[in-house]
Amino acid sequence: MLKNVVAVRRTMERSVCAVILGSVGALAADPWADRVVSYDPGQAQAAGYGNPMVSLGSPERFTGESDYPSAVTMFSPPFGGDEIVQIDRGGALVVAFDEPIVDDPVHPYGVDLIVFGNGGFMDDDFPNGRISSSGDMFGVDPMRVSVSADGVYFTSLGIFNEGFVPTQGYRDVGPFSGTPGIDPTDFTVPVDPSLTVADFAGLEYAQALALYGKSGGGTPIDLHSSGLESIQYVKIEPVNELPGDVSVEIDAFATVPEPNSCLGGLLLSLTALRRTRRS
Ligand SMILES: [Ca+2]
Numbered sequence: 001m002l003k004n005v006v007a008v009r010r011t012m013e014r015s016v017c018a019v020i021l022g023s024v025g026a027l028a029a030d031p032w033a034d035r036v037v038s039y040d041p042g043q044a045q046a047a048g049y050g051n052p053m054v055s056l057g058s059p060e061r062f063t064g065e066s067d068y069p070s071a072v073t074m075f076s077p078p079f080g081g082d083e084i085v086q087i088d089r090g091g092a093l094v095v096a097f098d099e100p101i102v103d104d105p106v107h108p109y110g111v112d113l114i115v116f117g118n119g120g121f122m123d124d125d126f127p128n129g130r131i132s133s134s135g136d137m138f139g140v141d142p143m144r145v146s147v148s149a150d151g152v153y154f155t156s157l158g159i160f161n162e163g164f165v166p167t168q169g170y171r172d173v174g175p176f177s178g179t180p181g182i183d184p185t186d187f188t189v190p191v192d193p194s195l196t197v198a199d200f201a202g203l204e205y206a207q208a209l210a211l212y213g214k215s216g217g218g219t220p221i222d223l224h225s226s227g228l229e230s231i232q233y234v235k236i237e238p239v240n241e242l243p244g245d246v247s248v249e250i251d252a253f254a255t256v257p258e259p260n261s262c263l264g265g266l267l268l269s270l271t272a273l274r275r276t277r278r279s
């Protein structure tokens with residue numbers, strides 16, 4: 001439901017200042033999706049949101065560079081056509097990772113994969129950042145997530161909420177900061193998957209941030225129900241059996257690194273390499 005998101009953004013009246021962003025380069029190994037295998041935009045994908053390559057690489061930490069620059073926060077999700085890709089009714093996006101994503105029960109909360117969309121909380125006290133007592137959100141859409149080890153046979157993990165928990169790019173920025181922070185969140189740390197919208201309802205920004213910890217949000221996904229030891233392919237589809245606008249927007253995919261790792265992603269890839277050699 002992209003239109004609502006853009007509409008909300010366009011009606012926001014706030015100071016706009018030009019920001020030149022230095023790129024935040026990924027360190028060493030890469031926890032993000034590496035290749036687009038296929039993309040079918042579906043029936044009525046919104047113009048300007050049809051580039052699946054934007055789902056590769058890191059989730060966004062900053063958005064709206066050309067018109068409404070803002071740090072990505074729980075109130076200010078990414079909205080650019082160079083940041084998110086839309087999948088409408090009947091469509092699908094399939095991405096591949098170079099390294100296997102392992103179903104590892106010792107991952108935090110058992111979460112192995114995190115999917116980032118474009119959901120956000122409505123600000124009940126704009127621009128100070130307070131979630132309404134009913135937890136009103138925008139951009140959140142149900143999505144079907146399927147996974148595969150070989151790219152041929154896919155197993156559905158079920159339906160998840162794209163956009164919940166909203167992406168948070170930094171721990172030290174205001175709800176609509178026009179400049180990036182200096183304390184980035186960790187997009188490979190999942191939020192507690194038992195969190196619901198009700199847990200956020202009525203919270204002030206700082207209180208809601210506390211529920212993230214170091215996490216940058218995203219939809220936390222446990223691969224366990226697939227029955228697969230590891231996977232390398234992820235498919236995202238709208239829930240086509242629902243009426244109305246079923247479109248889904250995807251910013252990025254992240255893997256959760258092996259625990260007890262001081263170098264996080266680097267060791268994740270070494271582990272994957274070792275497993276590959278053993279098999
Ligand atoms: Ca969405």
Ligand SMILES: [Ca+2]
Pocket residue numbers: 054055056058059060082083084250251252
């Ligand atoms: Ca993106």
